[in-house]
Amino acid sequence: MTPTIRSPSPKARVGEYNDATHAEDASALIIGEHGYKHRLLDSRVMPPFITPTRYALSRRIRTRDSDICFSSYPKSGSTWLSYIIFLLTDSASARDTIQSSLIWVESSWTYLRSEAEVEAASEPRVFKSHMPYDMALGGVPAENKGRYIYIARNPKDVVTSYYRFESGKSWTGFYDGGWEHWLGMFVDGKVQRGDWFHHVLSWWEASQRAENILFVKYEDLKRDTTAEIRRIAEFLGKSQLTEERMTEIESKIGFEEMKKDKFSSLGDVKEFNQFFRKGEIGSWKDQFTVRQSEMFDQLCEERMSGSGLHFDYE
Ligand SMILES: Nc1ncnc2c1ncn2[C@@H]1O[C@H](COP(=O)(O)OS(=O)(=O)O)[C@@H](OP(=O)(O)O)[C@H]1O
Numbered sequence: 001m002t003p004t005i006r007s008p009s010p011k012a013r014v015g016e017y018n019d020a021t022h023a024e025d026a027s028a029l030i031i032g033e034h035g036y037k038h039r040l041l042d043s044r045v046m047p048p049f050i051t052p053t054r055y056a057l058s059r060r061i062r063t064r065d066s067d068i069c070f071s072s073y074p075k076s077g078s079t080w081l082s083y084i085i086f087l088l089t090d091s092a093s094a095r096d097t098i099q100s101s102l103i104w105v106e107s108s109w110t111y112l113r114s115e116a117e118v119e120a121a122s123e124p125r126v127f128k129s130h131m132p133y134d135m136a137l138g139g140v141p142a143e144n145k146g147r148y149i150y151i152a153r154n155p156k157d158v159v160t161s162y163y164r165f166e167s168g169k170s171w172t173g174f175y176d177g178g179w180e181h182w183l184g185m186f187v188d189g190k191v192q193r194g195d196w197f198h199h200v201l202s203w204w205e206a207s208q209r210a211e212n213i214l215f216v217k218y219e220d221l222k223r224d225t226t227a228e229i230r231r232i233a234e235f236l237g238k239s240q241l242t243e244e245r246m247t248e249i250e251s252k253i254g255f256e257e258m259k260k261d262k263f264s265s266l267g268d269v270k271e272f273n274q275f276f277r278k279g280e281i282g283s284w285k286d287q288f289t290v291r292q293s294e295m296f297d298q299l300c301e302e303r304m305s306g307s308g309l310h311f312d313y314e
Contacts, residue, residue, distance in 0.1 A: 028052060032190070034181060037173030042135055044194035047171050049108045057115060058105035058129065063138040067146030068236065069127040071136065073199045074192070075161035076153040077218040079275075080253065082128060083264050084229060085149070087249045088238050089124050098264050104128040105137060130193050133202035142210035147235060150203040153218035154311035155196050156284035156296060159186045161277060163287070166192075169271055183292060187299060197303040204309045219281050219312040225250060255279035282314040 028039050029048055039046045041055050063069065068085055072078040082098055091101070103118055103125055104110040118125070129137045141148045163182045166172045172192070177185070189195030207215035214235045221228045229249060233241050241249075251257065258264040259276035266272040277283075288296065304310075 031173055033185075034175050034177035035173040036175045036177065036185070036190075037171065038192055044132070044135065045190055045192055046194075047192040049171055050106050051108055054106050054108055054110075055135075058131075058137045059135075059139060060115070061105060061118065061127075061138045063127075063144045063146035064123075064125070065145045066123045067125050067127060068149070069129065069137050069141070069146055070149040070151065071129040071131055071203065072151045073153075073158060073196055074130055075158050075165060077151050077221065078128065078130070079264065079266075080218075080221070080258065081149065081151045081216065081232075082126065083253050083258060084232060084249070085126055085236070087252060088229070088233050088236055088241075089126070091122075091124060091126065097262070097266075099266060102126055102128040106131060132194065132199040133206050141213055142206055144212070146212065148210075148213045149216060149232065149235070150207065150213065151216045151218060151221075152200045152204070152309075152311075154281070154284075154313050155200075155300065156288060156293070156313055157218075157281065158196060159183060160284040160287040162186070162191065164277060165274060179287060180292075183288075183296075187296075201304070201307055201309065204307060208308075217311065222279075222281055223312075225253075229253075281312060284313070 028051075030038055030040065032038060037048050039048055039050065039052075041050065041052060046055075068089065070078060070081055070085065072081070079098060082102060086098065086101060100111050102110075103121060105118060105127065106129055127137050131137065133141065136148070138144050138146070159182070163179055166175060167182070168174050168176060175182075182191070185191050186196065189198070193199060203213070204215055207213040214232065216228065216232065226246065229246065230239075230241065233239055252261065255276065266275050284293075
């Protein structure tokens with residue numbers, strides 16, 4: 001099948017967030033402390049570019065057997081995962097960038113806007129989301145057709161990466177609260193996408209029960225890239241990967257390679273120029289004080305004990 005090249009409509013271009021281009025739902029915007037702009041959807045804190053209209057559409061999507069839907073809490077390696085998916089399914093080559101190849105229904109920044117466009121998209125349709133399990137694309141993933149992949153990362157690196165990326169950005173209302181304040185908001189589940197523990201554990205628990213949900217950890221992908229790509233490939237029904245193809249895929253998805261590559265780059269939007277920041281395990285050590293680290297470890301113990309889910313922090 002010939003892949004469809006999607007030309008972005010001017011309205012849908014990813015770029016600086018502006019309330020005027022999201023006027024359909026402007027009334028629901030909230031400005032929090034230090035100018036932190038957000039919306040509440042199903043009582044969860046969400047970015048302003050996730051409008052109620054688009055969220056409702058994302059819940060209405062009827063998934064198909066060939067669909068691949070991935071989700072993550074922000075800053076957990078989802079762009080990395082998406083490139084791996086495109087390479088494994090051979091659907092990357094004819095398209096111009098990751099962003100224009102993905103279908104991100106919940107966001108106003110998606111290149112495919114209408115239900116009809118999503119219906120007509122070439123297969124496999126690769127859907128991106130940053131929603132917790134109970135707000136997932138298509139309703140209840142475990143009862144749906146298609147395959148879901150969730151990528152998670154240790155929360156200390158997530159909150160660090162998130163802080164570095166989100167401060168001063170248009171879609172956070174140029175938030176300027178500083179690190180201590182940000183960490184407090186993260187712990188209270190008040191940053192965009194809500195409570196990290198709920199988000200990750202909701203997918204983790206679902207993945208233990210449902211065969212169509214694969215749970216991937218950023219740290220495993222970083223440490224044992226070959227084995228993790230093979231696990232993802234098997235889940236996607238692509239277990240016949242040759243050594244040659246495997247080497248080719250690995251050569252493209254390294255941090256430095258993706259940073260340079262035109263397909264994986266996020267284009268020329270100035271606000272995204274910090275996106276490929278470090279790509280490491282343990283960069284939280286440059287951000288947390290000892291006291292903050294101990295407080296956070298205690299919180300992780302309280303919120304995650306008994307879940308069977310563990311992360312590497314260095
Ligand atoms: N190839 C590769 N290898 C290792 N790490 C990588 C790679 N590509 C992206 N990254 C790092 O992933 C972090 C961004 O995560 P997301 O893509 O989920 O971000 S977003 O929420 O969609 O904006 C962000 O992490 P930090 O560097 O810690 O900020 C990216 O640098």
